Amino acid sequence: MLTLVIGGAASGKSAFAESLCLCAPLPRTYLATMQVWDAECAARVAKHRAMRAEKQFDTVECPLHLARLTLPRCGTVLLEDLGNLAANELYDPDGAGENAAAAILRGIENIAQQCENLILVSNEVFSGGADYAGDTDRYLRTLAAVNNAAAARADAVVRVVCGIPVYYKGSER
Numbered sequence: 001m002l003t004l005v006i007g008g009a010a011s012g013k014s015a016f017a018e019s020l021c022l023c024a025p026l027p028r029t030y031l032a033t034m035q036v037w038d039a040e041c042a043a044r045v046a047k048h049r050a051m052r053a054e055k056q057f058d059t060v061e062c063p064l065h066l067a068r069l070t071l072p073r074c075g076t077v078l079l080e081d082l083g084n085l086a087a088n089e090l091y092d093p094d095g096a097g098e099n100a101a102a103a104i105l106r107g108i109e110n111i112a113q114q115c116e117n118l119i120l121v122s123n124e125v126f127s128g129g130a131d132y133a134g135d136t137d138r139y140l141r142t143l144a145a146v147n148n149a150a151a152a153r154a155d156a157v158v159r160v161v162c163g164i165p166v167y168y169k170g171s172e173r
Contacts, residue, residue, distance in 0.1 A: 003156040031077055089142075
Protein backbone atom coordinates (compact mmCIF):
# COMPACT_ATOMS: atom_id res chain seq x y z
CA MET A 1 0.00 0.00 0.00
CA LEU A 2 1.26 3.46 -0.91
CA THR A 3 0.10 6.47 1.12
CA LEU A 4 0.98 10.09 0.35
CA VAL A 5 0.76 12.49 3.30
CA ILE A 6 0.97 16.18 2.42
CA GLY A 7 0.69 19.36 4.41
CA GLY A 8 2.17 22.75 5.08
CA ALA A 9 5.04 23.55 7.42
CA ALA A 10 4.36 22.42 11.01
CA SER A 11 0.96 21.00 9.98
CA GLY A 12 1.43 17.73 11.83
CA LYS A 13 2.02 15.69 8.67
CA SER A 14 5.14 13.96 9.99
CA ALA A 15 3.51 12.98 13.28
CA PHE A 16 0.49 11.66 11.38
CA ALA A 17 2.70 9.66 9.00
CA GLU A 18 4.54 8.15 11.97
CA SER A 19 1.21 7.20 13.56
CA LEU A 20 0.30 5.31 10.38
CA CYS A 21 3.59 3.43 10.60
CA LEU A 22 3.02 2.49 14.22
CA CYS A 23 -0.22 0.76 13.17
CA ALA A 24 1.43 -1.09 10.28
CA PRO A 25 3.35 -4.37 10.38
CA LEU A 26 6.97 -4.55 11.50
CA PRO A 27 9.73 -4.10 10.54
CA ARG A 28 9.73 -0.29 10.24
CA THR A 29 12.26 1.62 8.19
CA TYR A 30 12.60 5.40 8.31
CA LEU A 31 14.07 6.61 5.04
CA ALA A 32 15.65 9.98 5.82
CA THR A 33 16.42 12.39 2.98
CA MET A 34 18.02 15.32 4.82
CA GLN A 35 21.59 16.11 3.86
CA VAL A 36 23.93 16.73 6.78
CA TRP A 37 25.80 19.96 6.10
CA ASP A 38 27.16 20.90 9.53
CA ALA A 39 27.32 20.04 13.23
CA GLU A 40 23.85 21.45 13.85
CA CYS A 41 22.38 19.14 11.18
CA ALA A 42 24.33 16.20 12.59
CA ALA A 43 22.96 16.87 16.09
CA ARG A 44 19.42 17.05 14.71
CA VAL A 45 19.88 13.75 12.88
CA ALA A 46 21.23 12.07 16.03
CA LYS A 47 18.28 13.33 18.08
CA HIS A 48 15.75 12.12 15.49
CA ARG A 49 17.47 8.73 15.15
CA ALA A 50 17.18 8.20 18.91
CA MET A 51 13.51 9.20 18.92
CA ARG A 52 12.74 6.84 16.03
CA ALA A 53 14.67 3.95 17.59
CA GLU A 54 12.28 4.08 20.55
CA LYS A 55 9.47 3.49 18.04
CA GLN A 56 11.27 0.50 16.52
CA PHE A 57 12.37 2.28 13.33
CA ASP A 58 15.60 1.40 11.61
CA THR A 59 16.87 4.59 9.97
CA VAL A 60 18.37 4.55 6.48
CA GLU A 61 19.90 7.80 5.21
CA CYS A 62 19.29 8.38 1.51
CA PRO A 63 19.50 12.02 0.42
CA LEU A 64 19.92 11.10 -3.29
CA HIS A 65 19.29 8.29 -5.77
CA LEU A 66 16.39 6.35 -4.27
CA ALA A 67 16.36 4.13 -7.34
CA ARG A 68 19.73 2.68 -6.29
CA LEU A 69 18.68 1.84 -2.74
CA THR A 70 18.22 -1.71 -1.52
CA LEU A 71 16.37 -1.85 1.77
CA PRO A 72 17.75 -4.08 4.52
CA ARG A 73 14.28 -5.42 5.38
CA CYS A 74 10.77 -5.19 3.95
CA GLY A 75 7.73 -4.23 6.00
CA THR A 76 6.74 -0.59 6.41
CA VAL A 77 8.79 2.32 5.09
CA LEU A 78 8.32 5.99 5.95
CA LEU A 79 10.05 8.31 3.48
CA GLU A 80 10.59 11.75 5.05
CA ASP A 81 10.43 13.86 2.95
CA LEU A 82 9.92 14.47 -0.76
CA GLY A 83 10.65 18.20 -0.40
CA ASN A 84 14.19 17.56 0.83
CA LEU A 85 14.68 14.88 -1.79
CA ALA A 86 13.55 17.21 -4.59
CA ALA A 87 15.96 19.94 -3.46
CA ASN A 88 18.80 17.43 -3.16
CA GLU A 89 18.21 15.94 -6.60
CA LEU A 90 17.82 19.38 -8.21
CA TYR A 91 20.74 21.20 -6.64
CA ASP A 92 23.35 18.69 -5.46
CA PRO A 93 26.11 18.31 -8.10
CA ASP A 94 25.62 14.52 -7.87
CA GLY A 95 21.84 14.79 -8.20
CA ALA A 96 19.60 14.31 -11.21
CA GLY A 97 19.33 18.05 -11.97
CA GLU A 98 16.63 18.76 -14.55
CA ASN A 99 15.59 15.09 -14.40
CA ALA A 100 14.91 15.27 -10.66
CA ALA A 101 11.17 14.50 -10.79
CA ALA A 102 11.65 11.44 -12.99
CA ALA A 103 14.52 10.20 -10.82
CA ILE A 104 12.47 10.58 -7.64
CA LEU A 105 9.50 8.76 -9.16
CA ARG A 106 11.74 5.87 -10.26
CA GLY A 107 13.05 5.79 -6.70
CA ILE A 108 9.56 5.68 -5.22
CA GLU A 109 8.75 2.70 -7.46
CA ASN A 110 11.98 1.00 -6.40
CA ILE A 111 11.14 1.40 -2.71
CA ALA A 112 7.47 0.44 -3.20
CA GLN A 113 8.55 -2.87 -4.73
CA GLN A 114 10.65 -3.64 -1.64
CA CYS A 115 8.04 -3.14 1.08
CA GLU A 116 4.47 -3.88 2.05
CA ASN A 117 3.59 -0.30 3.04
CA LEU A 118 5.23 2.88 1.81
CA ILE A 119 4.27 6.17 3.41
CA LEU A 120 5.54 9.30 1.67
CA VAL A 121 5.62 12.69 3.40
CA SER A 122 5.65 15.81 1.25
CA ASN A 123 5.10 19.52 1.43
CA GLU A 124 2.04 21.21 0.06
CA VAL A 125 3.05 23.50 -2.82
CA PHE A 126 1.60 26.53 -4.59
CA SER A 127 -0.82 27.43 -1.80
CA GLY A 128 1.17 30.47 -0.70
CA GLY A 129 1.03 32.67 -3.81
CA ALA A 130 2.45 32.75 -7.29
CA ASP A 131 5.49 35.07 -7.42
CA TYR A 132 8.69 33.39 -6.27
CA ALA A 133 12.20 34.76 -6.38
CA GLY A 134 15.14 33.06 -8.06
CA ASP A 135 14.98 29.36 -8.71
CA THR A 136 12.13 28.68 -6.29
CA ASP A 137 9.59 28.21 -9.09
CA ARG A 138 11.66 25.39 -10.62
CA TYR A 139 11.86 23.64 -7.25
CA LEU A 140 8.11 24.01 -6.63
CA ARG A 141 7.24 22.74 -10.12
CA THR A 142 9.49 19.73 -9.60
CA LEU A 143 7.93 18.92 -6.24
CA ALA A 144 4.42 19.46 -7.65
CA ALA A 145 5.17 16.99 -10.47
CA VAL A 146 6.37 14.43 -7.91
CA ASN A 147 3.38 15.02 -5.63
CA ASN A 148 0.89 14.75 -8.51
CA ALA A 149 2.41 11.52 -9.85
CA ALA A 150 2.70 10.03 -6.36
CA ALA A 151 -0.94 10.93 -5.64
CA ALA A 152 -2.05 9.25 -8.87
CA ARG A 153 -0.10 6.09 -7.93
CA ALA A 154 -1.12 6.13 -4.24
CA ASP A 155 -3.80 4.03 -2.63
CA ALA A 156 -4.44 6.85 -0.14
CA VAL A 157 -3.74 10.59 -0.18
CA VAL A 158 -4.06 12.51 3.07
CA ARG A 159 -3.65 16.23 3.67
CA VAL A 160 -2.91 17.21 7.26
CA VAL A 161 -4.09 20.63 8.44
CA CYS A 162 -3.51 21.71 12.04
CA GLY A 163 -2.91 18.08 12.94
CA ILE A 164 -6.19 16.94 11.41
CA PRO A 165 -5.96 14.38 8.59
CA VAL A 166 -8.30 14.85 5.62
CA TYR A 167 -8.45 11.92 3.19
CA TYR A 168 -8.69 12.90 -0.47
CA LYS A 169 -8.20 9.37 -1.79
CA GLY A 170 -8.61 6.03 -0.07
CA SER A 171 -9.82 5.83 3.49
CA GLU A 172 -8.61 5.61 7.04
CA ARG A 173 -6.94 2.31 7.85
